[in-house]
Amino acid sequence: MTIDVDIHYLRAWREVLQGCRLRTGELVTVLTGPTTDPRTRAAACLAARDLGGVLTVIDLPAAVTAARSLSPDPLAYVGATPLAGNAVAVAALMQSHLVIDLMLLLFSKEQADILAAGARMLLAIEPPEILMRMIPTPADRERVLQAAKLLQPAKRLEVISPAGTRLTASLGEYPVLTEYGLADAPGRWDHWPSGFVATWPDECSAEGEVVLAPGDAILPFKTYVQQSIRLRIERGYVRAIEGGVEAEFLRGYMDSFDDPEAYAVSHLGWGLQPRASWTTLGLYDRAQTIGMDARAFEGNFLFSLGPNTEAGGTRATPCHMDIPMRKCSVRLDGRPIVDEGVVVAPTLRRNAACAR
Numbered sequence: 001m002t003i004d005v006d007i008h009y010l011r012a013w014r015e016v017l018q019g020c021r022l023r024t025g026e027l028v029t030v031l032t033g034p035t036t037d038p039r040t041r042a043a044a045c046l047a048a049r050d051l052g053g054v055l056t057v058i059d060l061p062a063a064v065t066a067a068r069s070l071s072p073d074p075l076a077y078v079g080a081t082p083l084a085g086n087a088v089a090v091a092a093l094m095q096s097h098l099v100i101d102l103m104l105l106l107f108s109k110e111q112a113d114i115l116a117a118g119a120r121m122l123l124a125i126e127p128p129e130i131l132m133r134m135i136p137t138p139a140d141r142e143r144v145l146q147a148a149k150l151l152q153p154a155k156r157l158e159v160i161s162p163a164g165t166r167l168t169a170s171l172g173e174y175p176v177l178t179e180y181g182l183a184d185a186p187g188r189w190d191h192w193p194s195g196f197v198a199t200w201p202d203e204c205s206a207e208g209e210v211v212l213a214p215g216d217a218i219l220p221f222k223t224y225v226q227q228s229i230r231l232r233i234e235r236g237y238v239r240a241i242e243g244g245v246e247a248e249f250l251r252g253y254m255d256s257f258d259d260p261e262a263y264a265v266s267h268l269g270w271g272l273q274p275r276a277s278w279t280t281l282g283l284y285d286r287a288q289t290i291g292m293d294a295r296a297f298e299g300n301f302l303f304s305l306g307p308n309t310e311a312g313g314t315r316a317t318p319c320h321m322d323i324p325m326r327k328c329s330v331r332l333d334g335r336p337i338v339d340e341g342v343v344v345a346p347t348l349r350r351n352a353a354c355a356r
């Protein structure tokens with residue numbers, strides 16, 4: 001079957017792969033599955049070949065989680081992929097210079113092994129129009145790296161909100177996660193589209209309450225909170241979820257995994273992508289997007305629960321909740337970074353990098 005590729009989409013892929021430092025003669029493997037957008041597959045392959053990459057395409061069957069997951073969303077049951085036990089495919093990916101993941105390997109052992117072998121890996125599974133709106137730029141990269149410079153040495157994170165959030169956590173045990181949309185160094189994983197920074201709290205250190213307010217997003221539900229939900233956190237775990245039917249729904253979903261590690265506080269960070277929109281979740285059918293706009297929009301506080309394996313931890317729970325929250329204030333060692341949803345750290349203000 002021939003797929004017509006929009007010239008603007010092809011140019012976007014060329015630009016991104018150049019940003020990933022693709023060079024002539026490098027081995028490029030495109031990983032696809034049943035849900036891969038054929039337009040994205042075609043554009044990625046054409047762009048890789050046009051830039052001189054030696055192309056291989058590996059198409060794998062449906063995810064092995066189909067019988068266990070409550071949702072077709074690829075982030076509703078993480079860690080188990082069709083690569084498990086497929087030594088031939090894993091070997092090919094480990095020998096690649098650049099892996100373009102159009103299926104989703106996130107949180108899996110196979111992804112960790114491929115990155116450890118030195119491959120660069122770029123995940124891209126959002127619809128083409130979302131990808132094109134958030135083509136990563138040098139300014140995006142610089143801003144995220146400036147944020148990492150603030151987060152890396154920090155020892156204490158505090159988050160408050162007008163809705164009642166009061167959360168503290170010690171930092172330093174785990175690395176900083178930077179996502180700016182370019183896999184531009186050996187062993188680096190990134191996600192296009194993106195634009196945020198995060199880290200994981202020291203084990204058992206997160207304490208307080210997180211109050212989800214109307215308008216906050218819950219992923220992978222891909223819904224906006226309608227009534228407040230209160231999460232009571234002690235020694236790094238959610239101990240109670242209080243509120244109305246939405247709280248009951250969240251608790252019931254997480255309980256269905258029968259895994260206490262699902263309630264562990266995972267990565268914490270904030271969004272830095274000015275071209276991401278808080279409203280996008282309300283404009284798409286749930287099956288069309290994984291919600292990267294919500295994760296990355298500028299000034300959000302990204303609160304998450306579940307696994308920490310991508311940070312080198314041991315929590316491999318398949319339940320992962322990402323909850324981008326609005327109007328929160330984030331402080332590092334008492335220093336204001338985000339003030340009620342507005343990025344205020346001087347080095348992170350829009351165009352600050354260009355002004356220096």
